[in-house]
Amino acid sequence: MTHSPLTIRTATPDDAAPLLAIYAPYVTKTAITFEYEVPNEEEFRRRIQTTLEAYPYLVAERGGKIIGYVYASAFHTRPAYDWNVETSIYIAEEARHTGAGRKLYEALETYLRAQGIVTLYACITYPATPDPYVDTNSVDFHSHMGYDLVANFKKSGYKFDRWYDVVWMEKEIGAHWAPMAPVKRFPEILDQ
Known part of the structure; x- marks a missing residue:
């Protein structure tokens, strides 16, 4: 299967509708995000x-269509944590396993290094047993991207009438x- 070239650029607020279209199924059909309602x-x-x-918010486009996005956010609000961020990534269902996620994370890391960030954290829903709403793909992806598992919080998120573990992964x-x-x-x- 031939893909048109992947372009990564900074998101704008005008990208809200296509980004929300990617995010909404994660809210309604998965436990990957713990939001219960799709934001407007x-x-x-x-x-x-x-x-x-404060942080990068990037989109991946292929053939003029946004197929995924990634962003960083504050790991914690106290100033001693300034050099750490939490990362989040969402890929359109039809674009998963095409390399877009890797390219988005690589671009994100380039910007974060330029900002002076030293540690990345990913908070990931993890099924203790096989589950219809979440799998281990996110943990596997982050492992391939160089993240290490550093914490496992048991039954810390509740969605779809079930409890989920949450793991934290870290990359310096x-x-x-x-x-x-x-x-x-x-x-x-x-501006540099």
Whole structure:
């Protein structure tokens, strides 16, 4: 199967509708996200704009169609955590296993390194037993991307009338120095 070239670019709030179309099935059909209700387009626009004030929010396009997106968010709000982020990625169902996820994460890491981020964290729903709403693909993907499993919280999320474990995975992409330079906001590195 031949694919048209993959293009990765910074998201804009105007991408809210196609990104929400990718995200909505994750809310309604899976336990991958613990949101119960699909947010409306205005809320999704707000989320994109808020993220872009500090962190990368990237989309992957193939043939002019958005097929996935990735973004970073604060790992914690206290300043001692500034050099860490949580990563999130969502790929359209028909575009899974095409390499788009890997390309999105590689682009995200490039920007995060330029910002001065040193550690990435991924919070992932994990089924304790085989489950119709979630599998181990996300853990496998993050392992292939160099993340290590660092924590497993038992039965910490409740969706679809069942309890789910949540695992945290971690990847270091920079050096831990003392003193550390301040982290740059995403718009600052775009001007360089």
